[in-house]
Amino acid sequence: MTFNILIIGQSGRLQYEAIMFLASLRQSAPDYKGQVFVAVPQHTERWNSNPTITDPEIRALIKTLGGTISPFENTYFGEDYPYGNKIEALSVLPEGEPFVFFDTDTLITGAINSVPFDFERPSASSKVDGTWPVIELYGPGYTATWKSLYDKFKLDFESSLDLSQPDEYWRRYLYFNAGYFYYKCPKIFGERFLNYALTIRDDGPKEIICQSLDPWLDQVALPLVIHSFGGGRDALEAGHLDGAISCHYRLLPLLYARESDLAITTLETAIAPNKIKKVVKAYEPIRRMVYQKRGAKVRALFDQNNLPRKEQQIRNTIKRAGFWMR
Structure with missing residues (x-):
C-alpha cells in the first residue's frame, strides 16, 4: 500500500x-x-x-x-x-x-x-519512558489519572490496559x-x-x-x-520502526553514543554527496559530529552493548568530555 x-x-x-x-x-x-x-x-x-x-x-x-x-x-x-x-x-x-x-x-x-x-x-x-504522569505522594495514582481522561472522552479504559504489567506500574x-x-x-x-x-x-x-x-x-x-480508533500497542509488530527500518536518534551526540552501526553508516553515507554536504555543513553539529569525526570520539566513550541505564548519564559523560552539541 x-x-x-x-x-x-x-x-x-x-x-x-x-x-x-x-x-x-x-x-x-x-x-x-x-x-x-x-x-x-x-x-x-x-x-x-x-x-x-x-x-x-x-x-x-x-x-x-x-x-x-x-x-x-x-x-x-x-x-x-x-x-x-x-x-x-x-x-x-x-x-x-x-x-x-x-x-x-x-x-x-x-x-x-x-x-x-x-x-x-x-x-x-x-x-x-514513564515520563507522565508524575505521581505525587498524596495525589491520584496512575489508574485514577488515566481513567479520568478515558472517562472524559467516553472511552473504555479497561481494554487499554496491559494486564501482564503490575497495577500502578506505568507500562500497564x-x-x-x-x-x-x-x-x-x-x-x-x-x-x-x-x-x-x-x-x-x-x-x-x-x-x-x-x-x-x-x-x-x-x-x-x-x-x-x-x-x-481501535489501535493500540500491539497494532504493529516490533522490530520495524525504532528497529531495523527507522532510528529516532533525537540529537547527534546521542546518535553516536547509543544507536546502531547501521544508523551511523546510513547517516554518514546519505549526507556524503557534495550537493548535500555543501548545504548541511553550515550547521555546526553536523559539521563537527559527522564531517570532522567528533561523533567517532563520542562513540568511543561508550560500550554500546552496556550503555548507562539513564539518558542523563550518557549526556553527562559526553558533556564532561567536551563533546556535547545540540
Missing part, C-alpha cells in the same frame, strides 16, 4: 534534520512511492521569531531530495508549545490517504515500504512516544488529536490539575486518540 510521510521543517536545527531524514529515506528505501510532506509553520503572531525555512539552498535541496514543502499556520499552538506542530501540520496531508508521521530527528535505515502497517489500526512509538497504561504515529486518514486523526489535546489543556479532569502538560500534552492525548 502506498502511504504518505509527514515531517516538520522549521528554521534552525529542524531544517537540517529534514535534509538528513530525506537523504536517508532516498538511500535506504529507493522503492518508496509515496509523497514526503515537509510541513513548515508560517510566521504568525504565535511565533516571536520566524519559523519558516527561508534559505533558498535548503529549500532547493529539500525539493531535490523529494520533499514537498507544505506551509501551514498555527491556529492553536506555536512557539509556546512547538510540539503542537505535529498536530496542526496533519492538515497539509491529502484527506483519505494513509500517512505516517515521523519526528524530524529520525533516520530511515531500511525499506519503509516493507513495514506491515495496518492503517485501520493506528499505533505509535513504544520507545518511551497505554503510553507512547509521539516520535511516529500513523492512520488511514490524516483529517480524521488530526481533528480528533486536536480536539483531545485542546480539551486536556483547557478543560482537563481534576485528577490532572497538578500534572505538567509541557512538553507532555501530545503524548497524553495520543494514546487516547489511538485507542479511540
Whole structure:
C-alpha cells in the first residue's frame, strides 16, 4: 500500500534534520512511492521569531531530495508549545490517504515500504519512558489519572490496559512516544488529536490539575486518540520502526553514543554527496559530529552493548568530555 510521510521543517536545527531524514529515506528505501510532506509553520503572531525555512539552498535541496514543502499556520499552538506542530501540520496531508508521521530527528535505515502497517489500526512509538504522569505522594495514582481522561472522552479504559504489567506500574497504561504515529486518514486523526489535546489543556479532569502538560500534552492525548480508533500497542509488530527500518536518534551526540552501526553508516553515507554536504555543513553539529569525526570520539566513550541505564548519564559523560552539541 502506498502511504504518505509527514515531517516538520522549521528554521534552525529542524531544517537540517529534514535534509538528513530525506537523504536517508532516498538511500535506504529507493522503492518508496509515496509523497514526503515537509510541513513548515508560517510566521504568525504565535511565533516571536520566524519559523519558516527561508534559505533558498535548503529549500532547493529539500525539493531535490523529494520533499514537498507544505506551509501551514498555527491556529492553536506555536512557539509556546512547538510540539503542537505535529498536530496542526496533519492538515497539509491529502484527506483519505494513509500517512505516517515521523519526528524530524529520525533516520530511515531500511525499506519503509516493507513495514506491515495496518492503517485501520493506528499505533505509535513504544520507545518511551514513564515520563507522565508524575505521581505525587498524596495525589491520584496512575489508574485514577488515566481513567479520568478515558472517562472524559467516553472511552473504555479497561481494554487499554496491559494486564501482564503490575497495577500502578506505568507500562500497564497505554503510553507512547509521539516520535511516529500513523492512520488511514490524516483529517480524521488530526481533528480528533486536536480536539483531545485542546480539551486536556483547557478543560482537563481534576485528577490532572497538578500534572505538567509541557512538553507532555501530545503524548497524553495520543494514546487516547489511538485507542479511540481501535489501535493500540500491539497494532504493529516490533522490530520495524525504532528497529531495523527507522532510528529516532533525537540529537547527534546521542546518535553516536547509543544507536546502531547501521544508523551511523546510513547517516554518514546519505549526507556524503557534495550537493548535500555543501548545504548541511553550515550547521555546526553536523559539521563537527559527522564531517570532522567528533561523533567517532563520542562513540568511543561508550560500550554500546552496556550503555548507562539513564539518558542523563550518557549526556553527562559526553558533556564532561567536551563533546556535547545540540
